[in-house]
Amino acid sequence: MNFEYTQKSIDLQNKLKKFMEHHIYPNEQDHQTYTADPANLWKNYPKLEAWKEAAKIEGLWNLFLPVGYGDLSPGLTNLEYAPLAEIMGRSAAASEVFNCSAPDTGNMEVLAKYGTPEQQDQWLKPLLDGKIRSAFLMTEPDVASSDATNIQTSIKKEGDEYVINGQKWWSSGAMNPHCKVFIVMGKTDATAHRHAQQSMILVPKDTPGIEVIRPLSVFGSWDSPEGHAEIKLTNVRVPASNLLLGEGRGFEIAQGRLGPGRIHHCMRLIGAAQASLDLMCKRVAEREAFGRKLKDFSSIRQDIAKSACEIEQARLLTLSCADKIDKFGVKEAKKLISMIKVVVPQMTCTVVDRAIQAHGGMGVCQDTPLANFWKYGRIIRIADGPDEVHMYQLGRNLVKEKLVDQ
Ligand SMILES: Cc1cc2nc3c(=O)[nH]c(=O)nc-3n(C[C@H](O)[C@H](O)[C@H](O)COP(=O)(O)OP(=O)(O)OC[C@H]3O[C@@H](n4cnc5c(N)ncnc54)[C@H](O)[C@@H]3O)c2cc1C
Helix, strand or coil: CCCCCCCHHHHHHHHHHHHHHHHHHHHHEEEEEEEEHHHCCCCCCHHHHHHHHHHHHCCCCCCEEEEEHHCCCCECCCHEEEEEEEECCCCCHHHHCCCCCCCHHHHHHHHHHCCCCHHHHHHHHHHCCCEEEEEECCCCCCCCCCHHHCCCEEEEECCCEEEEEEEEEEEEEHHHHHHHHHHHEEEEECCCCCCEEEEEEEECCCCCCEEEEEEECCEEECCCCCCCEEEEEEEEEEEEEEEEEECCCCHHHHHHHHHHHHHHHHHHHHHHHHHHHHHHHHHHHEEEEEEEEHHHHHHHHHHHHHHHHHHHHHHHHHHHHHHHHHHHCCCCCCCHHHHHHHHHHHHHHHHHHHHHHHHHHHHCCCCCHHHHHHHHHHHHHHCCCCCCHHHHHHHHHHHHHHHHCC
């Protein structure tokens, strides 16, 4: 493993840092106030489109899509992208500015990898241009969706159409008025082998039969403008050509989708944790209690030291995972993918929690990004598959490996 960044990655890091300093950080408070204001519910921050245009001009666009995608990709490896995602993770306002936000990144990768030329023309192109957004509809309220074989939504072929019926929730991004397309996971054949029952299909958001029942809150916030929707699909009809890859291949697509997409969250969370530690160091150097600066209390120093160690451990693990994906593919990297999924969100919650504590009351209100960073770490412990599921699979694979070795 060699974690020396390439010159290309270093140049982009410098450019990205400058962009963040010029556009994003000075507006962070304003962005937070705007998105939290009920009067602006489901509206994009007014400066977003201008920032996106500026990011395109600077060549800071679609950096997430790895070099293997040829002309569609700006040509970075996952290892080159990791420090860039970390920089974006330092602000909740950033990743969409560079067209590098979830769930679109995963959906774009699915379309780039498995889409037909027609599907790519219709949906991938506007997504890569940042003209529309998308959502991924897998989770269902009625079944434990951490086990995706439980998914009940039916996708039935009728002539040259598929008819979809089911209920989904936690469809992130679906409340955004710019969201135009869903990737829906459901069963095309409930009698097939467990992992061959599921398929994925493209469904335009305005198709008759789609009903957005309600947005779901996250710790009391609507996460506007993206939101997380509960959605009912009743006799939703789409052309048969909207099916991705083929009937029964939903799990295969899910594996392809969730490799790089998962490590992007981890890369960004490291940025959120590092930004929290930086804020903590600044605050404790300024603030005084009981006749001393907070920085001079031993418990605070320990919290800072432990946080720095934990961030660096998580960063190196994540880089190692990115490197393995680049060299050997997602399948070969699956142990490391599970490891970072377990380690990084928990580390982020711990580090951000320490920073919140050191800020006192200021740490939980809108005056710092800390409360949002903590929320981000906490939801990723569930949203990309619960921690326990990653440990369950990692433990199983490690034991299996040992048995083969004997
Ligand atoms: C903010 C947010 C955004 C999301 N965005 C999306 C999205 O865009 N699209 C989408 O389809 N879904 C999304 N999800 C849903 C997410 O993927 C599911 O919540 C997750 O997969 C868990 O499924 P579940 O909620 O049905 O929990 P369940 O499957 O009911 O699991 C509940 C709990 O059981 C425990 N558990 C499960 N399996 C095991 C095991 N093997 N060992 C030990 N314990 C176990 C875990 O603690 C788990 O949290 C999002 C969720 C959140 C919170």
